[in-house]
Amino acid sequence: MIESLLLKLRKRDVVSPDEEQALRDLITEVEDIPARKTVVRRGEPLNRSILLIEGLMCRQKDLRSGDRQITALHVAGDFLDLHGFTLKQLDHDVMALSPCRVAYARHDLLTRLTEVHPHLTRLLWFSTNLDAAMHREWELSLGQRTGAARAAHLFCEVYTRLQIVGRLDDEAYALPMNQSELGECLGLTVVHTNRVLRELRELGFVQFTRGRVVIEDIEGLKAYAEFDPTYLYLDSTPR
């Protein structure tokens, strides 16, 4: 159940059998979530954090005009709102993009964990810092990259993250969202998102059709996006 989480963490540091057990003990109830359901609403008090076991979720903020920005994507093995453990409420919504399976980690157990497992605590802390690193890369994309490069970069990032947790299907993967939602990740309208996707397709880099990404030329795509995975911290270092 926490296998993807372990894959993710062990890519970055050693997790002892003891710590693995502590994580297993942390996770209680499992639940299935339908697509499009909001699982955490901004401002609501939190007493547990959610681990994504299967599916695709996102964090989003919106303006009064209704314009939305998706600020993060989450794949299997990610905590959706571990930051909520110290923040106690979120500044944004968390929504399922596909049908998902999640598990819950109660905050009182997490508090206990911080008192008993300092190294594991630092690892969980690391994992929220990793989210922040991705936010920064998205800021760079939104502020400086062209629409096409932004899309290309996103495809590279998700490719890399899914690879870690074994969700790549050869050179393709599931990205269950429509072009409108993809546009909300990229800060583009649906119409322009569609044009940008055509460009990437015509360049022979990648195809995105009905929630599925097929990579045709990963090296070309990475070069085009200036994708440098440093910000994903893929080295195993004592944290």
Next chain:
Amino acid sequence: MIESLLLKLRKRDVVSPDEEQALRDLITEVEDIPARKTVVRRGEPLNRSILLIEGLMCRQKDLRSGDRQITALHVAGDFLDLHGFTLKQLDHDVMALSPCRVAYARHDLLTRLTEVHPHLTRLLWFSTNLDAAMHREWELSLGQRTGAARAAHLFCEVYTRLQIVGRLDDEAYALPMNQSELGECLGLTVVHTNRVLRELRELGFVQFTRGRVVIEDIEGLKAYAEFDPTYLYLDSTPR
């Protein structure tokens, strides 16, 4: 020396005298940094984190074209790279925008702190999560707000953050950067930044001249920017 940090933390939770002392013991050497100096370079191994005592610093990422994005601003009381404690190296540079005074917190002492002070650890964890919340709000700005609203929002955010640490000078404050650097925060060119500033001035909201922000109508500015400080977590809650 850590007074601004204490103001910042105590705005969000209780810091016991014991914990205050632990923080004081954490901070060793103090140093003065000249403007424009890069204090942390991406990729370099870190064994300490930096607390900003006085001045303005930023985090920045760039593309090969030379286009830069400033992903965060830091004021007195902020840790510049506390995330570096668990990341062990940064994915971006940290640079002084003005002459600054900083103090250092060694990572071995921080590790020790996590083993002895779980609640304080959670508070420091919180503070990195707060940085992430600001990153998300900037993503919303960069992705969805117009240039003028983005600038207005930034002025509101810094106004609020400086207020907490007592650096407001009536309805004005120091923001020691030029229009080019402001543009790099906003994802705009200098030229357009200049036009956006004129617009905000003509609307009677705010003036930005030679590194100084003079707020003329804070309520108007907040409304214009749709500034909602929820994401700054200004309530005192047990973390």
Next chain:
DNA sequence: CGTTATATTGAAGTGCGTCAAAAAGTGTGG
């Protein structure tokens, strides 16, 4: 099979970038 969501294309408009130059401010040395 009809209904609704999603994708695609076209045409026209706009926010912001680019290029270029002038104006204003700042710092330094004489």
Next chain:
DNA sequence: CCACACTTTTTGACGCACTTCAATATAACG
């Protein structure tokens, strides 16, 4: 105090990336 060089701000003209509005095509679904 001025002279000079340099940085920063400001403005104008023009171009482009992206948006908006609108219509059609295609896929998904009960």
